[in-house]
Structures are given as C-alpha cells and as structure tokens.
Amino acid sequence: MAISEKEVQNLAALAQLELSASEQKKFTEELGQILSFVSQLQSVDTTGVAPEGALAPMTEGRRDEAVVSDNQAILDAVPATEGGAVKSPRILT
C-alpha cells in the first residue's frame, strides 16, 4: 500500500506543514510502510459491528458558563498582541 510523493505533498498542505524535498522523500517512504502495516485491518469482517469511539459514557449534565481564567494571564502566553487583542497576520487580502 504505497503512497505517492504527490499525495504526501498534498497531505502536508492540508495539515499546514511544509516539507523540504528530502523530507518529502523520507516521509513518503515511511508513511507507505505504516499504511502497509495498518492495511491488515481491511481483511477483518466488521459487518454489523458498531464503531467504538469514546469509551466512557459522556456525562449528560451541563455546567454553567463561567470565566475560569483572567484575560491577562491568557494574553501573556500569546506571541503577539496589540491593545489587549491577539495579533495575527492579515486574513483577508
């Protein structure tokens, strides 16, 4: 179950990663090996089997919305701020 370099390039773009040419080659090989390994799952008959996601039943209770941390403590961890707001590169060009 191989994967092509072009597919890896596309995956990297979808995942917001940029890969050098040598990384692209290396990851193509490694991801191909891992995909071959996990493709053994295709041979299992799962007709009528319900998927298992989270293992614990989710609690259905709701809690009140509350401010749990002050803004400044959160802003202190932000790489770039301006006037008490989070600064990012321009979104619309």
Place this chain on the structure above:
Amino acid sequence: MNDLAQLSVTEARAGLDRGDFSSRELTEGVLAQIRSRNSELNAYLHVSLEPSLAAADAYDENPKRFTDPLAGIPIAVKDTIMTCGLPTTAGSKILAGYVPPYDATVIERLRDAGAVIIGKTNCDEFAMGASGENSAYGPTRNPVDPTRVPGGSSSGSAAAVAADMAMAALGTDTGGSIRQPAGLCGVVGMRPTYGTVSRYGLIAMASSLDTIGPITKTVADAAAVVSTLSGADPRDATSRESKHWSADALLSRDCTGLKIGVPKQYFPEAMDPAVAAAAREAIDALAAAGATIVPIDLPLTDLALAVYYVIVPAEVSSNLARYDGIRYGMSAAAESLTEHYRRTRSQGFGDEVKRRIMLGTYSLSAGYADKYYLQATKVRRLISNEFSKAFAGVDVIATPTSPHRAFKLGEKLDPLSLYLADVFTTPASLAGLPAISVPMPITGLPAGLQLIGPRHSDDLVMSLAHRYEQSASA
C-alpha cells in the same frame, strides 16, 4: 546517594507522621539527588526549586492540616500536564517557554493534598514515542544502564522514580506510555480505567485513549496516587464518578481463588526468552498463592497495533491543529496567515509528530475515512468485546509488559520497529481497561509483569499486584 531520597511514598509518609524528618528535608534530599543525576539522565526539563521548597515549608508549618497520604511528599509531573506558573512544553519545541495560566485537575488535586510538585519530566514529544529519544530537549537515559533507553513516552517520570529523583511521578498512558517505561526501568506503573482520572489540563494527544496515572517505587505508592487523583470532574465529560477508593481500599480486595487468564498471544517466539521465562515464573508464583491459571485465546491481539496507528494519528491530526503560532507557543512570523501556520508548525514539530499528523489527515480524508478510520473503530470494538468475553471466564489477565528489555539509544530508528515496542500494552488501552506493570525478578535489565482487569476493577488489579510484589520480594 542520600537516605531520604531512597524512601518510598509509604515510608516517607510514616517518617513525616512520626516527625523523623520534615518535608523540607525530604524535598532537599530529592533535589540533591536531582543535582547529582539529572545531567546524565535528562529526566527533568524543569526543576521547580523555590516553589517546591515553599510547598514543603507550607506543609511543615502545620502538618495536621493535611490528611492525604501524599501531603509533604515530593512528586514529579510529566511535561504534558499543565502546571500553572511552571513551564510546560510536552517535550516539543513548539511549546518552548510556554507557561500555562491554569492547573490541570490532577495538579489541583495534588496541590490541595499538600503534595510538593518538584518539577516537570522529559517525555517523547506530545507523548508520541516508546523510547524517550523523541524529545526536542534530548533523550532521557535509563538509570539502570545509561547507554540504554528508559522507554517512553513517560521516559523522565520513569527514570526519575527509578533513580530516586522523585518519590513518585505522574505519567500519561495512551498506548503503554506509563507501563512500558515503568517495566524497562524496574518500577511500578499503573494505567487506571479510562475516565477514572480527569484529563482536564492534559495536553491532548489521542483523547479517546489518553489516561493519567502514577509511576512509583511500590504498588502501595501507586494506590496512594490513584486515590488522590481519581474522581469525576465537570470539566472532563469522559471522567466518571467511580466509587471513591482510599489507598487502603485499592490494596485490600480479596485475591483468594482468583482465576488468572494467560493469553498465548503475549508469548510470541520473537520475544526476549528471559522475559517470557520470568513472566511464566511470576504466573507460577500467583498459582502457588492460590490462583487458578487459565490459558486463554485473544486472537485479535495482533491487530491492536494496526488499530492504534489509525485511531491515534486521526485524533492527533485534529488535536494538534491548535498549534498555529498565533495563540501560544512558538511563532515563526510570516507575511501571510498560511505561511505563518506552515512555518511555525514545520519548525516547531518533530518528525514523529509530523508523521502522525499526516497519517491522520490521510485516514480522515474523503475517500479513505471509511476504509481506515471507520474500519479501525469497528475493529477496536471487536478487541474490546474479545476482552469482555475473556473476563466472563477469568478475573484478571497476566502477561509480560513488553516483549523486550531496554534497548540501546539509537538502536531502533525506523518508526515501525519502535511501534512494535508497545505490542503488549496497546490492546488494554484500546479497550479502556485498568492495567499495571510491576517489576519481576530477572537477571540483568528489568522487565515488568502486566496485570489487566475489567473496566473499573482498578482495586482488584492493584490488590493482586500488591500481593505479587510482596511474594516476589520475599
């Protein structure tokens, strides 16, 4: 080496209660041990010098204020767990210098208990790895033989406890990251039932599997930590109110006449024969103590790793989308937003993280989601059902924790061969079961015996491990 650092939690508790020494003396003893061994072992990423002494002094001022068995005891915390005011990097460059504005629930519980948080331990980046070599801050080394790996991903937590640099440590276990390094370092590691301990404030890797638990010198110490940490938390919807176990209750289940299942799939030919022999002797010892040994068949065991390496990357790809270089952590500035994301993530993440993000992106993408992700979640249910059927006939399952002992640094470089190190620990993880690794008598490098129980039988698993530990040391 100093005497106080060598104590177990239980011994230190007794000494504190008798007034033989203060929490400050205990903490200073552990800090001295860190000074003497950490430069070689790289178990700690951050040592919390002044705050830990302040916490020790707070205990010493009025010890009677605290009733928890962990009060005044120095404990290390894996760096994937948020600690307010203490750097938290998850072993990743992308969180270099990050200081969380709040505590994880487990940290709140430790602080309320009066425990002394002594520092943050090294780990594979975002808990992805089985050797401890995959940290952006350098590999951790095994205290038993520093040319070898300690296992992972809770590498620093296991090494710290094994080298007396912490009396106990918190680790996290997604596919074996508590049990496997505990086994390889010769200490105890317990993965509680999924949902027993709140994940609020745990930096998420794979949310349907991530579990916080203790690495300790003894099973009784692990019981003390589980007792303090467990209980429902409104901030984690998957946590649940199990009956509250005291440390004593976790150790006092009746273990007479238990049926112990031994699955043949956990003794493959390719494993270390000395580990297989030690596990068989351990099982004989359980039989000699009155248990009935029942050979069982778990044929889906061999598929667990494949299921794991579809489900985990899928959850990783979505959980790690939050590292954007805008809100926290590393930021590689660029003109456009997309460039900013890509540059930050490419420079900040290591190779294993990138591999898993891309694998998960693949297995969740249109055209592949049914074939990979959905199919893996169905096989996960079959594995879970297989355990349930087995537990209709046996009380506990006993296996070796890992097929091999600690390998040399740099020995396993390709990702797939490293994945195989977790072959005996991932099945119980996928089924959300409680499982413990307890050291077995063996010549040379350490190895663990794994005991797995049905969901919410943490007390049974720990009680049996406690009895085994006592018989093995007798």
